Amino acid sequence: MVLADLLKKLPWFRPRHPLIAKNHAAFKGFDQRRPLVDYSFVVLDTELTGLDRGLDEIVAIGAVRIDNLQIDLGQTFHTYVRPQRLDHTEATLVHRITPEQLRRAPTLAEVIPEFLAFVGEDLLVGHYLELDMSFLQRAVAQFYQGTLVNPCIDTMRLSQGYKEVQLGYYQNQQPISNSYRLSDLSREFQLPLFEAHDALEDALQTAYLFLYLVKKFRKGGLITLQDLYRAGRSAIWKDH
Amino acid sequence: MMAETVFQGDDGRRETTGGVHAVPPGVAVAFFRETMPFKELPDSEILSLARHCRVDFFPKGTRLLTYNESEVTHLHLIQRGGVKAFITDGDGKVVLKDYRGVGANIGALGIITGRLANLNIEMIEDTFCYLLPREVFLELIRKNSTVAHFFLKSFSEKVVDTAYNELRNNRLSRRANEDLYLFNATAGDLIKTLQTISASASIQEAAAAMARHGIGSLLVYADEDPGAIIGIITDTDLRTKVVAEGRDHRQPVTAIMSGPLKTVPARALCFDVLLKMMATGIHHLGVEQGGRVVGVVTSHDIMVQQGNSPYYLFKEISAQNEFRGIYPLSQKIPDIVRSIINEGAKAGNIARMIAILNDRILSRILELLEEKLGHPPVRYCWLLLGSEGRREQTFKTDQDNAIVYADPEDEQEAERAKSYFQRFAAEAIDHLVNCGYPLCQGDIMARNPRWCQPLSVWKGYFRHWINAPDPLELMHSTIFFDFRCGYGAERLASELRDLLVDEVKKQDIFSYYLGRDCIANRAPLSFFNNFIVEKNGEHKNSLDIKIRGLTPFVDFARVLALRYGLRETNTLDRLRLLMGENHISADLYRATVDAYELQMQLRVIHQLGQIEQGTLPDNFIQPEQLTHLEKRMLKDAFTVIERIQTVLDKIFPAA
Numbered sequence: 001m002v003l004a005d006l007l008k009k010l011p012w013f014r015p016r017h018p019l020i021a022k023n024h025a026a027f028k029g030f031d032q033r034r035p036l037v038d039y040s041f042v043v044l045d046t047e048l049t050g051l052d053r054g055l056d057e058i059v060a061i062g063a064v065r066i067d068n069l070q071i072d073l074g075q076t077f078h079t080y081v082r083p084q085r086l087d088h089t090e091a092t093l094v095h096r097i098t099p100e101q102l103r104r105a106p107t108l109a110e111v112i113p114e115f116l117a118f119v120g121e122d123l124l125v126g127h128y129l130e131l132d133m134s135f136l137q138r139a140v141a142q143f144y145q146g147t148l149v150n151p152c153i154d155t156m157r158l159s160q161g162y163k164e165v166q167l168g169y170y171q172n173q174q175p176i177s178n179s180y181r182l183s184d185l186s187r188e189f190q191l192p193l194f195e196a197h198d199a200l201e202d203a204l205q206t207a208y209l210f211l212y213l214v215k216k217f218r219k220g221g222l223i224t225l226q227d228l229y230r231a232g233r234s235a236i237w238k239d240h
Numbered sequence: 241m242m243a244e245t246v247f248q249g250d251d252g253r254r255e256t257t258g259g260v261h262a263v264p265p266g267v268a269v270a271f272f273r274e275t276m277p278f279k280e281l282p283d284s285e286i287l288s289l290a291r292h293c294r295v296d297f298f299p300k301g302t303r304l305l306t307y308n309e310s311e312v313t314h315l316h317l318i319q320r321g322g323v324k325a326f327i328t329d330g331d332g333k334v335v336l337k338d339y340r341g342v343g344a345n346i347g348a349l350g351i352i353t354g355r356l357a358n359l360n361i362e363m364i365e366d367t368f369c370y371l372l373p374r375e376v377f378l379e380l381i382r383k384n385s386t387v388a389h390f391f392l393k394s395f396s397e398k399v400v401d402t403a404y405n406e407l408r409n410n411r412l413s414r415r416a417n418e419d420l421y422l423f424n425a426t427a428g429d430l431i432k433t434l435q436t437i438s439a440s441a442s443i444q445e446a447a448a449a450m451a452r453h454g455i456g457s458l459l460v461y462a463d464e465d466p467g468a469i470i471g472i473i474t475d476t477d478l479r480t481k482v483v484a485e486g487r488d489h490r491q492p493v494t495a496i497m498s499g500p501l502k503t504v505p506a507r508a509l510c511f512d513v514l515l516k517m518m519a520t521g522i523h524h525l526g527v528e529q530g531g532r533v534v535g536v537v538t539s540h541d542i543m544v545q546q547g548n549s550p551y552y553l554f555k556e557i558s559a560q561n562e563f564r565g566i567y568p569l570s571q572k573i574p575d576i577v578r579s580i581i582n583e584g585a586k587a588g589n590i591a592r593m594i595a596i597l598n599d600r601i602l603s604r605i606l607e608l609l610e611e612k613l614g615h616p617p618v619r620y621c622w623l624l625l626g627s628e629g630r631r632e633q634t635f636k637t638d639q640d641n642a643i644v645y646a647d648p649e650d651e652q653e654a655e656r657a658k659s660y661f662q663r664f665a666a667e668a669i670d671h672l673v674n675c676g677y678p679l680c681q682g683d684i685m686a687r688n689p690r691w692c693q694p695l696s697v698w699k700g701y702f703r704h705w706i707n708a709p710d711p712l713e714l715m716h717s718t719i720f721f722d723f724r725c726g727y728g729a730e731r732l733a734s735e736l737r738d739l740l741v742d743e744v745k746k747q748d749i750f751s752y753y754l755g756r757d758c759i760a761n762r763a764p765l766s767f768f769n770n771f772i773v774e775k776n777g778e779h780k781n782s783l784d785i786k787i788r789g790l791t792p793f794v795d796f797a798r799v800l801a802l803r804y805g806l807r808e809t810n811t812l813d814r815l816r817l818l819m820g821e822n823h824i825s826a827d828l829y830r831a832t833v834d835a836y837e838l839q840m841q842l843r844v845i846h847q848l849g850q851i852e853q854g855t856l857p858d859n860f861i862q863p864e865q866l867t868h869l870e871k872r873m874l875k876d877a878f879t880v881i882e883r884i885q886t887v888l889d890k891i892f893p894a895a
Contacts, residue, residue: 064265070371071295073268192320192368194267204265208368211297216366 062199321367428506431535471499587840
């Protein structure tokens, strides 16, 4: 008995939080071979106080859902998040968020459950998603002692794959731009433009980019999630 | 799904406190605020629409809808990109119906009528669309008469057929009073005497009754009670169920009638009646009053009543017996132009319509003047020059006119004619100014003694221009070469034309000068957004569509018409004749006509917009205000200018 109690205190023997357990169960034996149109995606973006994964914090989360390979404008998520070190944050804010908005915003502890409910069992999409995910996973770990295993798709890597294919077709053509910033790619592909540095607007911009890439690829015979994985090569990774 | 219950419909819930809220994105809201007919909706409605929207992307070449196959589940609104609408006829030949660009919609007709797609839709650019679910769209139409009316109007078949939807929808705001008729008149206002026939009558008897009364439908009543209407037969029934099927016309009318009769109350607004017709596809509805059918109303009845008919204005001008009565009528021409644009008229037709109405105004003024000043001493012809002479006026442009009169018999008659026509011309021009036609800056008008002369003097003018071409004089005289008879003795204009054709034939050097002039005439321009625009001055970075765009085509058609002895003055007619006589290829003909008409259309819509904003119409188009598709079409048009210059260079080679 004593040993069992002791073991429970060690993280790797602790029983999983039900939410984490459910999340893991949902993706057990996940099938990548279904047509893309069958999957539902949540495209997300976070605003951060900085890039230091140890010190900096999330101050806003924006997200929008894609199902049937269409953006559903009725399914959006947007919230500001009150950081723990508010004073420190005020000095470093580069976004359009005012300190007053942050002071009134809910804490990460309040936001994360709502955000996870919104995400559900959808696949996650983002531009340089790895960065957003490292902050989100840290929060999930803090509150639920575990991590999400939703498959992730990075539109930045997908763009790289797409441009390589394009250049392969047109040997002589120089890329218009070598930048993989969201705003530069959006301009290069002539997408409708959104306001930069707002979590929801950036998520929408990313969603447009994702639709564009997927459907442009699809014309070339890309049908399943697995095809997308191959086309973007490193575009998808599993974040366990 | 859990997320739906938590996050839907809670916009603004904690917006000010920075909480979670599902606000529709600003871009979608802004789109609806800028797009007809949604922009007139209240903010709450626009927010709700934006929230019900989905966004889809279609790569270039995607087929969105297929004629008679696709079910229309969403209204598509183009956010970025462009599509073409087309049908394929029995021989597999593609007939292009329409280009649609940003802000245009796809699928409204199919949703409202509940039928399959009536056109093929294919993306001609990478295209992003907002998708409004069918139910949301139908609900919007049901609740909001302005929106419903916008779509109804755009379905009148003439409009569906036009390739100029985009121009019309994007450039013109709608005016509140434009369609008041539909919202004021009721079904009861339109009905004519009720014609009925007994259910036991034969098909032939019914057809005979319809022919006798000159009507397209008959109501059928039950034998025992003439008041109890049980159905209706129409011309269409006779055609499709009797003639086409070879049915015996001795059969009773009940064999082919439609029943029971669909009705609307007599007090129903014409608008609602039209909506019901569109929704059901039934074009004959019974009108009911006090529980009895009192008549029939048809879609034709409603359309005919719609105001701003050019024919009506034409008759009204003719009916005026005083100058003062004519002045206000000329101000109605912009309304007529707007209504025929809305009905899908192309620029060529619009210009012709304007010419007919302007001619009618001129004729009525001169008729009244002849009554006032007495019979003219000799025959005369009022010549119209320049764009009026070519029947290519859009809105009020400067007067360019002249008088040619028959050569007088003697000195006395010459004096009398001179003083009569001086006075006649001076008064006529005053009346024309009162009608809103401004004076010509260069004084090329009949009241200038130089341009009010007998035929022999006019012949001398033309001989001089043709035989001693002075480049500067030539440039100023081109508007005279486009003369036509506006009123009076057509013979005089025709004799002058004979002389012109003969003299030009004798003098190759004349058309050569004119031709080289067309080629040389390219002023310094700059590029802005890939567009040829004015480099300096008040209109910097705008495109003078008349000088840069249209004039090269007008000059091209004129110089070749003169060179080959054609008497026509209208640019499109000249081009057609030039092709008919193999002076230009069929391919070049198509290209020039398309390019010319597109630019005329852009110009007329630009000017109509200015008139409605209360500014003076001009020819300066801002390239950045054009849609993607318009820019592309305009660029195509400009490449044709290079083609015609190459052709001219071949016919009139530089020494």
